[in-house]
């Protein structure tokens with residue numbers, strides 16, 4: 001079974017992090033180091049996660065209750081939960097799913113006098129152009145928050161110069177993961193220092209818990225090869241568990257209830273040290289390889305629909321495709337030995353306010369109802385990629401013509 005992905009972290013990174021967990025270390029110095037490495041201008045704040053940083057931002061902004069935040073229609077569910085926790089209203093803005101961008105006309109439609117900010121998320125490793133969105137935000141006096149959690153490609157891009165706030169995640173499934181951690185750049189120094197002061201009052205993430213995570217991901221790394229992975233999925237089956245659910249559960253950064261208490265912690269010294277290491281030693285060739293593999297896969301499946309076919313820039317953090325029966329296709333791919341999935345990244349469509357039916361994000365919903373993610377990443381053998389493309393493109397038996405004819 002070809003695993004759905006591999007944690008993007010090396011053994012040396014895990015070893016360094018584990019060693020750091022075993023002794024106290026200077027947390028303040030580690031924090032200064034990673035922030036200076038990220039932003040020599042001093043605009044960065046290192047946090048436990050992007051969700052932590054976003055919550056800090058909303059605390060610091062203290063917007064009037066009922067204020068609205070325009071949110072690009074697909075993001076992880078917790079981001080809108082956090083908005084709601086602050087008594088604010090997330091308002092979805094539908095996407096152009098071919099370019100994975102937010103049309104300004106859609107922002108105009110969703111805007112009201114209560115709108116205070118725009119939160120746009122670059123999706124699946126793509127990066128949308130922000131010039132027009134930034135101009136719209138400036139004209140209406142809105143704060144522009146750019147969510148780059150899925151779009152980290154190294155030092156070449158640290159967020160759009162016109163964004164007021166940029167969010168970068170180093171969570172377990174993200175590029176160059178530190179098994180947690182988020183770096184937030186905030187242009188306004190007063191807001192940033194208010195966020196820093198609030199964070200300084202939080203309890204510190206336990207080094208023991210972080211060590212546990214480091215060791216867990218060591219095990220995941222060992223499992224992320226076809227033979228051990230096949231044994232793992234077989235073991236899940238023998239125990240009466242769906243491997244898909246086991247993995248999603250294990251990857252959840254803040255499992256269970258009480259999200260707000262869990263994200264309101266300061267990053268530990270070892271997490272900050274690993275963050276600094278990942279940021280300063282980033283190897284852009286890995287992203288280049290990933291992009292290359294994705295392009296090969298695309299060329300092998302010309303008839304397959306997918307979001308982002310016309311994205312301006314794409315580094316293919318994940319490889320989503322669309323299918324009429326995505327659950328059926330996932331199961332068929334499992335039978336062919338490919339661990340496709342529908343939901344590893346827990347992304348969802350932002351619900352509209354009940355009283356604004358005209359803002360139903362139809363495009364985003366239509367595509368996400370059909371989406372599944374294929375195991376396309378560096379390390380997949382060419383013949384496996386070709387086999388995957390055939391399995392993903394083949395019609396289901398019910399649809400197949402009486403006389404099977406394969407093209408290509």
Ligand SMILES: *Cc1c(COP(=O)(O)O)cnc(C)c1O
Pocket residue numbers: 048049050051052075076079121147149150168169170171174180181182253
């Ligand atoms: C992963 C992700 C986040 C959350 O990042 P954490 O660091 O895990 O809190 C936010 N937004 C998007 C679009 C993401 O993909």
